[in-house]
Amino acid sequence: xxxxxxxxxxxxxxxxxxxxxxxxxxxxxxxxxxxxxxxxxxxxxxxxxxxxxxxxxxxxxxxxxxxxxxxxxxxxxxxxxxxxxxxxxxxxxxxxxxxxxxxxxxxxxxxxxxxxxxxxxxxxxxxxxxxxxxxxxxxxxxxxxxxxxxxxxxxxxxxxxxxxxxxxxxxxxxxxxxxxxxxxxxxxxxxxxxxxxxxxxxxxxxxxxxxxxxxxxxxxxxxxxxxxxxxxxxxxxxxxxxxxxxxxxxxxxxxxxxxxxxxxxxxxxxxxxxxxxxxxxxxxxxxxxxxxxxxxxxxxxxxxxxxxxxxxxxxxxxxxxxxxxxxxxxxxxxxxxxxxxxxxxxxxxxxxxxxxxxx
Numbered sequence: 001x002x003x004x005x006x007x008x009x010x011x012x013x014x015x016x017x018x019x020x021x022x023x024x025x026x027x028x029x030x031x032x033x034x035x036x037x038x039x040x041x042x043x044x045x046x047x048x049x050x051x052x053x054x055x056x057x058x059x060x061x062x063x064x065x066x067x068x069x070x071x072x073x074x075x076x077x078x079x080x081x082x083x084x085x086x087x088x089x090x091x092x093x094x095x096x097x098x099x100x101x102x103x104x105x106x107x108x109x110x111x112x113x114x115x116x117x118x119x120x121x122x123x124x125x126x127x128x129x130x131x132x133x134x135x136x137x138x139x140x141x142x143x144x145x146x147x148x149x150x151x152x153x154x155x156x157x158x159x160x161x162x163x164x165x166x167x168x169x170x171x172x173x174x175x176x177x178x179x180x181x182x183x184x185x186x187x188x189x190x191x192x193x194x195x196x197x198x199x200x201x202x203x204x205x206x207x208x209x210x211x212x213x214x215x216x217x218x219x220x221x222x223x224x225x226x227x228x229x230x231x232x233x234x235x236x237x238x239x240x241x242x243x244x245x246x247x248x249x250x251x252x253x254x255x256x257x258x259x260x261x262x263x264x265x266x267x268x269x270x271x272x273x274x275x276x277x278x279x280x281x282x283x284x285x286x287x288x289x290x291x292x293x294x295x296x297x298x299x300x301x302x303x304x305x306x307x308x309x310x311x312x313x314x315x316x317x318x319x320x321x322x323x324x325x326x327x328x329x330x331x332x333x334x335x336x337x338x339x340x341x342x343x344x345x346x347x348x349x350x351x352x353x354x355x356x357x358x359x
Contacts, residue, residue: 080156080166092168093152100130101147105156107164110139118162126150126158140169178306185302188237189295195233196288202226203285216278223275226284234268238291240298260294 018027018039027039082088093103107119116134119141123129128149133142141164143155156166202222209219235242241264244257267287274280 078157078160080153080160083152083156083168088168089152096144098130098144100144101152102142102144103152104169105141105143105159105166106169107134107139107141107159107166109164110134110136115164119159119164122155122158126155129155141166181302185295185299188240189292189299192233192237192288192292192295195229195237196285196292199226199229199233199285199288202229220278223278223282226282227272227275230268230271230284230288233288233291234264237295238264241294264291 018032020027020039032039089101093101096102107115109115110119116136119134120132122132122143126145129143129145131144134140135142141159145152145155159166202225206214206219206222206226208214209222241257241261244255245261248255248258264287267283271282271284271287274282
């Protein structure tokens, strides 16, 4: 090995041994400062470290012990001016009862509890921000601020400087509806489960009476009790299946609720007839349990579909926010100048781009 090869190898080993103070990634050899205590792999990490240090948030690095280190900061320089556009505000910003502006942002780079700690301390860094809450599972940050004191673009630049590149979340209108649907579905499941448990107790008494001998009046009593318990379950929590079947018939399209509704109706009608004539099986225990199981299955299916929808929505949030509006050249100014190719070149006044949020 020549002396030159040894020198190159030594410099490479030295470069790989130096890690960024902020993100713990290797620092390129050209950015190593031999006389500096802190080393940074890029200008973004240097900016993020300075922001944390200047505002007394150095303990952020203590919360990342055992992890890969803080998230790598984004490159500074983007203005996020489209966040202050009137169209953007109409699409994504809403008002709180306190009179504050509020927006939900999807943040790139969220990985662990340290990210929650840091994002929720943005109000200490940016005056005018009232609160910042981060859902680490979905990487969604809800920020409320006084728009008379600070602009949303300034908040976005701060988040970007800390390594969390913000994007507007485009599914806000369905959140309230989802919460209402979840509450209603859980209420149906709870009622159906309580009824199914009581119907099973009555059925246990009937099954025991078949082997041990039960007097006729007691058997008829438990039959009517099972009917009176199952009927509210069928036309209460189980009504969702009949609503889906009716919509299927009106639109003349097949739906999974149609055979379910037919099976439930036939089972209940047969049980009712056998209860009246006091002869034959009544099926109410299986019917009530089936309603409960179907509701639980539908709830789990709904949650799975929502998880897939949220993933697609977050991916959609990464799409570009701005578009270039190209104004066509004035036809009058082109008379006799059909050979002028300059008007089609970028930079011509007639083709100057204008940034505008995309709905």
